[in-house]
Amino acid sequence: MNYRNSIFQTVFYFLTAWVISTGTAAGEENLSRISLANSYYAKGQYQEAAAGYQKLINGGYKNGFLYYNLGNSYYRLGKTGPAILNYIRAKHFLPRDESLKANLKTAILKTEDQLEPPSAKGIGTFLFWVNDFTLKEQLKFLGIINLFFWGVLSIWIIQKAGFWNVARKTMTVILLIAIISIGAKVYLESENTLGVVLAKNTQIKSARGANNVTLFQLHEGSVVSIIESQNDWYYIELNDGKKGWAQKEFVGSEGAY
Amino acid sequence: MKISPLPITANFLITCLQLMLMALLETPVNAEDIGLTARVDNNEISLGDTLHLSLTVKGVLNAPEPNLPPLSDFRIRSSSTASSTQIINGQRTVSVTYNYQLVPLKAGSFTIDPAILELAGVTYQSNPVLIVVSEPGAHSPAKKSPAYIEAFVSNANPYVNEQLIYTFRLYRRVQARNLDLSISFEDGIFRKEDMGDAKIFSRTINGIQYQIHELTTALYPIRSGDVEISPATLEIDLLAKSPNSPRQSPFPQIFDNRFFGSRANWLHKTLRSQPLAVSIRPLPKAGKPVKFSNIVGDLDISATIGKKELKAGDTTTLTVTLNGSGALKGYLLPLPKLSDGFKIYPDKPEFKLSVQQNTLMGEKIFKFALVPLKPGHKILPSITLSYFDPARNKYLIKKTTPISLTIEPAEFPENLNSAENFKPKKSNTKNSIETTGEDILPIHTRLSDFEEVSANGSDVILLTGRLVAPPVLFLLFTVYIRFNQKLKHDKAFARNRKAFKIARQKLKKLSSSSGPPPRDFAKKLSDIFREYVGNKLNIQGKALTSFEVEQKLIDQDYPKEQAEQTRVLWGKYESLQYAPTTDSKNNLDMIDESLRLLNQLEKKS
Incomplete structure (x- = not known):
């Protein structure tokens, strides 16, 4: 019995230490770097600000406002392509942020082609709320609903008729919707990858290879859907259904955040 | 239109049997017995017919395939091999026949030169064969044949860019399969647009009913001048009856196949249409508008x-x-x-x-x-x-x-x-634009907004806890509820579960009592133990003898040793009742022994 207790204690201490250590991983240093980059931005030193934000992102730091600020810095530098790409990446973490939506629209209006991200299709239309919540938010919601569901089920075991029966059925439906929503979110994020043209202009080819027929031309900041990735080429689709192959070096993928 | 052959045919089985027979009756043959013969099914054919050439090697079964002479005026369509063994009056003759289907490429007289066979250093030659290939229709009118084709254009004198319809028709009065149509329009002369799938209809011509397959293509001439549309070529397999079986089956679609033993066989034909001359006129210069659209038509x-x-x-x-x-x-x-x-x-x-x-x-x-x-x-x-x-x-x-x-x-x-x-x-x-203005909104500066959002350890633990803990707790709760319900409704279960607790309490009480008379002590001890056994086995324990208790415990899968110990202790209780002792130490030992046995029984229950 003592041996078993000591194992449980060790595991408990290890987990506690892990939680504490990861909780403080963000640390003061990252926040001071963000603060410094913000101050560069405020002084109009957008190049330095962008470099500061980018360095944090390259180091694996993930935050929607960080991408947002980086997008703003690129916009100020006149680089609409990288600006739009970072706004789209920020949208993953801040799906309901109005400032982000406004800045993205403004940046797109600055582009030659004015191609906007595709609107929701298929599952995205049916489960319309999925795109308005991050995966993390949906998992948190699932956790709470899960707690309520089992709680209600426990009471229902004792008191099967009346209110608790209705509550059990309602909680079952809500739990199922929460699970389906998470599944849809994962599916949509893996299937619908957006790309943004980063070069001043790029030629979209009929097949992989620079010698193939040029189907059309896209300019910096054009938002496209990436259907497939093969070697150095993306197979892209525009909102109007036009498709073709674009060189990866000229197109930034939102999935590469 | 392709029909897959049967996996195992009668010919195949016969060949297998021949090979087996050959293996059994293998005898050497003399070089003088070996010969190579060339034979055709017809020396005079039409362009479009297929010639069957057979090269037979006599006297040997395992000879290599003879080398065919150059056949520049023919196209070899397919080939097959057949071997035969005959035993007549004890004399065995063997032969291998190599069959070829030759499609003539042009009309004229041709000689198929001898084929050559090299065998054990000896060269064998076949006989040359003379073939006369005539133009189609020279021997028999095309329209009396089982199938023929025609091609025509709607307008042989169109303007540049004017639509003309090229029509191809296959007329057939027998079953057909493996159709392979080749129509070529020269690039740079016509631009073509397909007009959909082939139409199939019936028509009676000179009293004979034909199935007609019609394929149309719209052509737009690109330049003016006299041009020729190349003949269309159709390779086709037509169903032909054996001369030995002239009777027409009333249900040819059903019975004319190998399964029903029909003697029908398929003949390969190459059908050609006539070339078509088209004279394309240039558009008139007179009256041509300045901004002419270059479209011709209505x-x-x-x-x-x-x-x-x-x-x-x-x-x-x-x-x-x-x-x-x-x-x-x-x-x-x-x-x-x-x-x-x-x-x-x-x-x-x-x-x-x-x-x-x-x-x-x-x-x-x-x-x-x-x-x-x-x-x-x-x-x-x-x-x-x-x-x-x-x-x-x-x-x-x-x-x-x-x-x-x-x-x-x-x-x-x-x-x-x-x-x-x-x-x-x-x-x-x-x-x-009106809603967003012409400039972007400012950056976020509140540092608390910049918390890292990637999943860390605490998130994972919290999420796992939220997802796993409720169902686990629910499971424990369910077990507890079920247990209580069983205690309430199942008396045997309740007695069983409570037996040890009651017995232990009573034993403790007995050990702490200041000094009951010895006879009463032994009876109480015996009653406690009887009650325990009665509760455990859901029986009336007070009336049991020590041997009955032992047997009941064995029946309930208690270890034999414990059952025996119980019987012995039970006996001690009884003897103590009739021969009491005043030694309190002995009484406490009895209580300890009882408690030990109860613990053992409880563990095994």
């Missing part, structure tokens, strides 16, 4: 507008539709010439094809988004189309009806500028 043009009354800055759609028999696919309508008061955005044209009365009709729809810039009454001028009508033999111009528009002032006047036509890139064209 055409129509119309224009419609989405809204005739609208406000400055609103959008309406101008739709121009062209339809007719001309080559419209590649035609692009120039942008309508409108006054400076409009912005115009062309859409991608739509094109549709349809077949009407054996003519390929095209419809091309051009759409233009129009944005009026200034209020007032505007007229959209007519749109013209100049084309050449070959039926009337002259150039024609068709115009759409002018469309009048009433433009009211914009509700929210904008700085609309006609000079920005075709540059819809900046602002003013989308209402969203």
